[in-house]
Amino acid sequence: MTILGQDRAIAAFRAAMDSGHLHHAWLLAGPRGVGKGSFARAAARRVLADAAGPRSDLPGLEVAPGHRIAHLVDAGSHPDFRLLERQEWDKGSKKGELRRNVTIDQVREMGELFALAPSFSDWRVCIIDAMDDLERNAANALLKLLEEPPGKSLFLLVSHSPGRLLPTIRSRCRRLDFTALDDASMDRVLAEQQPKLSAADRARLLPLAAGSAARAIEFAELDLAPLAEEALAILRHGDPDNSRRARLATSLALKAAAPRYAAFLELVPPLVAAEARRAEGERRSRAAAAYAQLRETATFAPRHSLDPASTILTLGTIMAGVSG
Template structure:
């Protein structure tokens, strides 16, 4: 299984709880997208099941050797005491369903209807709990209120503040933060062993502490896009030439992935500039960030015309430039 980088405190807390024999039955694992929440849940589940079934694991953190019998079972998708809930593919096409259904949650009763097979533990991973439909969340709440013996729920959340308060209150909450530069470099180097130092550095910069985000941008010439945006923010665009050129290049059908990357990067760049400002300049930058976030967030959902969206967002970047 992949290595987990940058979350030593959370790993240590989980190990301490496991070794003490007082492991809380539900862990709510929250934080930004792409920082390793799902991987934390997978590794925690594997460690619990491997330690419970044996042979004893002599490895640091949440690591389990790949040749451990429990690791092989989980890799094959055939461990009888582990269940995963996630959005399922629709009956037609390759798109996923909008939510995790109440029937999926009720299906967990099959796991808990009999005793555990290989150890005392039964583990459920939900990735992500944000995707539960309302009835499914209420059904899950019953399990969290009266958990079956020796059960462990690992709940991945990208926006835990939106969950039912009754769910949050029944979980031990652990938040995984964005990775620092050293952890990002290690994570990207491990994930992309063929990448050079310059590419790793560029991906680390645009990833903003999220290896998943950085890897999603790979192959899109993000370094050049980032440079163009930073030039707009530093020098402005008095003739509209720069943003017109950018809008035209990102509106092409073949440029759809770079367009989507721009929608993510533009508000983030405005936010990073805002952090360096004070007083009226900060207020102005925050106003631009709110506008950019709203526009970028609705552009795909509302099928807005890409050229117009890019031109407007680029104008907000240009508005950050010092007035001459």
């Protein structure tokens, strides 16, 4: 697995591996969609594969093609490996939807791993993706594991907002920072994941995704570029007859448009932040103030199930104020 744009993080982890003193808990911190989850899975494969043998002389976190341990980790069937992430509801009206949190029962089940003798080597690896989804009781249960870690155990904890985690959890981890991806890495990921996109279409998406490959892929799949252009038109030229705001509200208010609506809420604040950086004088001040309002509204709306059409009209009004 190729992890683009995170050479420093890979080098730091490899240095710890090669020293023979691998810290038991790593907090993988950085923006959403820049490769933290992929890094965690690659690190788990490499640690477990090297421990079981044969050891690899490949660089970074790569494992030789066909390695039996890598196949078991990828399939989720390695007995010394656990991956905790939000699970699907299995019954009722929410069947198939993801739960809101990683639960305490999942953490307790993970803890049971350490009551058993390891199967292929003396190492056991657990990934939580993401720590931001951990409910409070689950975080406290995890803390107990981190306070008295079993020997040869490795916890890889993905977090998009590490400042919100329990300080006691942060203090027991070695932090590894991940940065937003550069345009070259983003373009390569888009070309691999969305081969039907032209170079011009990829270039339109890059500034919208703010260095997040996951966001860029999602925006491509949802065809968000036309919505972004409409938003930019409101920012730069206003909307004196309300027509632009009305078009956005109409296109995003339908139930079938829910994924595009959610993605648009993510798109707007960084779009305005980028506009603020390009602006000067009073317009820059208006854009900065609009960014704060838009971010608050975009965060508040889904949590409180606000009407999508009204929310889009509110966002459009805030953006129109930037044009002056």
